[in-house]
Amino acid sequence: xxxxxxxxxxxxxxxxxxxxxxxxxxxxxxxxxxxxxxxxxxxxxxxxxxxxxxxxxxxxxxxxxxxxxxxxxxxxxxxxxxxxxxxxxxxxxxxxxxxxxxxxxxxxxxxxxxxxxxxxxxxxxxxxxxxxxxxxxxxxxxxxxxxxxxxxxxxxxxxxxxxxxxxxxxxxxxxxxxxxxxxxxxxxxxxxxxxxxxxxxxxxxxxxxxxxxxxxxxxxxxxxxxxxxxxxxxxxxxxxxxxxxxxxxxxxxxxxxxxxxxxxxxxxxxxxxxxxxxxxxxxxxxxxxxxxxxxxxxxxxxxxxxxx
Amino acid sequence: xxxxxxxxxxxxxxxxxxxxxxxxxxxxxxxxxxxxxxxxxxxxxxxxxxxxxxxxxxxxxxxxxxxxxxxxxxxxxxxxxxxxxxxxxxxxxxxxxxxxxxxxxxxxxxxxxxxxxxxxxxxxxxxxxxxxxxxxxxxxxxxxxxxxxxxxxxxxxxxxxxxxxxxxxxxxxxxxxxxxxxxxxxxxxxxxxxxxxxxxxxxxxxxxxxxxxxxxxxxxxxxxxxxxxxxxxxxxxxxxxxxxxxx
Ligand SMILES: Cc1cc2nc3c(=O)[nH]c(=O)nc-3n(C[C@H](O)[C@H](O)[C@H](O)COP(=O)(O)O)c2cc1C
Ligand code: FES
Numbered sequence: 001x002x003x004x005x006x007x008x009x010x011x012x013x014x015x016x017x018x019x020x021x022x023x024x025x026x027x028x029x030x031x032x033x034x035x036x037x038x039x040x041x042x043x044x045x046x047x048x049x050x051x052x053x054x055x056x057x058x059x060x061x062x063x064x065x066x067x068x069x070x071x072x073x074x075x076x077x078x079x080x081x082x083x084x085x086x087x088x089x090x091x092x093x094x095x096x097x098x099x100x101x102x103x104x105x106x107x108x109x110x111x112x113x114x115x116x117x118x119x120x121x122x123x124x125x126x127x128x129x130x131x132x133x134x135x136x137x138x139x140x141x142x143x144x145x146x147x148x149x150x151x152x153x154x155x156x157x158x159x160x161x162x163x164x165x166x167x168x169x170x171x172x173x174x175x176x177x178x179x180x181x182x183x184x185x186x187x188x189x190x191x192x193x194x195x196x197x198x199x200x201x202x203x204x205x206x207x208x209x210x211x212x213x214x215x216x217x218x219x220x221x222x223x224x225x226x227x228x229x230x231x232x233x234x235x236x237x238x239x240x241x242x243x244x245x246x247x248x249x250x251x252x253x254x255x256x257x258x259x260x261x262x263x264x265x266x267x268x269x270x271x272x273x274x275x276x277x278x279x280x281x282x283x284x285x286x287x288x289x290x291x292x293x294x295x296x297x298x299x300x301x302x303x304x305x306x307x308x
Numbered sequence: 309x310x311x312x313x314x315x316x317x318x319x320x321x322x323x324x325x326x327x328x329x330x331x332x333x334x335x336x337x338x339x340x341x342x343x344x345x346x347x348x349x350x351x352x353x354x355x356x357x358x359x360x361x362x363x364x365x366x367x368x369x370x371x372x373x374x375x376x377x378x379x380x381x382x383x384x385x386x387x388x389x390x391x392x393x394x395x396x397x398x399x400x401x402x403x404x405x406x407x408x409x410x411x412x413x414x415x416x417x418x419x420x421x422x423x424x425x426x427x428x429x430x431x432x433x434x435x436x437x438x439x440x441x442x443x444x445x446x447x448x449x450x451x452x453x454x455x456x457x458x459x460x461x462x463x464x465x466x467x468x469x470x471x472x473x474x475x476x477x478x479x480x481x482x483x484x485x486x487x488x489x490x491x492x493x494x495x496x497x498x499x500x501x502x503x504x505x506x507x508x509x510x511x512x513x514x515x516x517x518x519x520x521x522x523x524x525x526x527x528x529x530x531x532x533x534x535x536x537x538x539x540x541x542x543x544x545x546x547x548x549x550x551x552x553x554x555x
């Protein structure tokens with residue numbers, strides 16, 4: 001059995017398959033459930049300073065095989081009430097990563113400090129939500145602002161900081177470089193890809209918010225390219241996200257440069273059992289490929305070829 | 309079709325197969341998208357809407373011919389195997405019990421129903437249930453029809469009078485909790501159809517989290533034995549932001 005453990009942000013994770021932010025992460029019981037189902041780490045829903053209801057429904061549109069579109073609008077219970085949920089997850093022994101979003105560096109730093117106080121092992125900064133104005137992606141589109149936010153957060157907390165990068169930018173690696181230069185401990189990429197669905201009979205966008213973010217198998221090649229480019233330009237670990245469902249998806253991300261990955265849409269398509277199922281599938285596949293430790297092959301595709 | 313002064317049934321042709329207990333997401337363009345249990349699962353399908361929140365009120369005043377969106381069906385179904393079933397519906401909760409009782413009756417199960425509402429005109433599907441039940445008893449809070457008081461009193465008495473293999477219930481959670489405790493005394497398993505805030509209906513966004521479960525994919529029908537250990541059951545739900553609020 002191949003060794004799936006992976007070490008990053010000062011922690012050795014039992015496997016590289018983390019629960020992505022926004023999936024199952026609003027309540028502590030669900031985080032606990034994902035951990036007990038075998039996730040290597042669990043990322044919380046992105047939490048803000050105040051409770052937020054999110055956008056009205058419809059908030060999702062599904063496509064049979066290739067993914068879904070969502071504009072939840074960052075609903076979350078707010079940092080005041082959220083620590084009780086983290087408490088539930090931590091009491092089950094879960095490796096919890098706390099995700100936060102803010103409108104500016106100061107708000108990010110304040111939130112980060114409060115999130116760190118809950119005992120999470122690392123923070124993930126949501127610099128990348130494609131459909132919430134001024135929250136996340138506006139800031140996340142500008143390398144200078146990314147640098148400023150990460151720097152402010154690093155000053156405010158002692159725990160490791162992961163910067164989650166948007167794919168909706170012409171030079172994604174520049175955003176990762178900005179985060180690294182400000183002291184980020186890891187990069188996660190990608191968040192959803194800006195997208196739209198229209199109902200032809202009603203002649204209007206289906207999502208109440210109009211624009212949304214695409215996730216699932218359709219975005220895997222995009223996520224892979226982002227991870228590839230980021231790996232070429234930063235030295236800190238990368239967590240690959242986007243359309244991961246099968247063992248080869250994970251291996252592709254690892255070969256592109258990821259040290260861990262996150263799963264979102266696949267949880268809806270294949271159920272929470274995907275964590276234990278995929279860990280087994282991955283281990284078997286690595287055995288067949290004669291890879292003993294997953295960590296051996298991180299970035300392994302860069303040595304043989306170098307697409308620009 | 310108008311069922312009660314506050315309740316209307318919408319029938320529609322929608323091909324995907326559905327079973328009793330399941331729900332659909334109904335999109336009122338420009339307004340909202342709401343989870344609704346199917347009150348008719350054959351062809352045409354139907355949902356029975358009670359005017360409660362703003363959207364359901366507006367939905368009930370939509371002009372005929374308005375296009376709405378439907379996705380689903382989602383969720384699990386009632387197990388139709390029990391031979392002697394007591395169906396306990398509170399208010400619009402009867403909407404989901406009716407198609408389940410019809411399906412079970414058609415397969416030879418015997419149905420007894422206890423239906424409650426605040427007042428006589430708000431009693432839902434009494435005739436529909438009578439058509440397939442051995443017995444239907446009603447209760448109203450104001451005594452305008454049937455037992456003056458709670459439907460839970462009626463169901464407790466029915467449980468004492470005759471044996472059942474299962475109790476099905478849908479309605480306010482405090483009501484369902486009382487139904488469960490009465491059935492527990494006689495060791496009759498209870499199945500509850502639960503309601504929570506829904507957004508994705510795909511087991512993803514966590515809006516409908518109830519203890520360790522997601523109502524949209526693990527439910528909406530739960531055996532009571534799974535619900536009673538959950539501290540939130542009958543006490544709190546989550547608002548759109550995920551904050552715990554009293555029921
Ligand atoms: C319903 C939904 C809600 C999400 N909420 C968040 C969020 O709150 N914060 C965040 O950083 N990413 C959020 N995401 C993005 C995911 O974490 C992930 O980056 C994206 O879905 C791509 O991965 P996937 O293809 O495996 O789903 C959300 C995605 C979905 C589908
Ligand atoms: S409604 Fe989204 S998880 Fe159930």
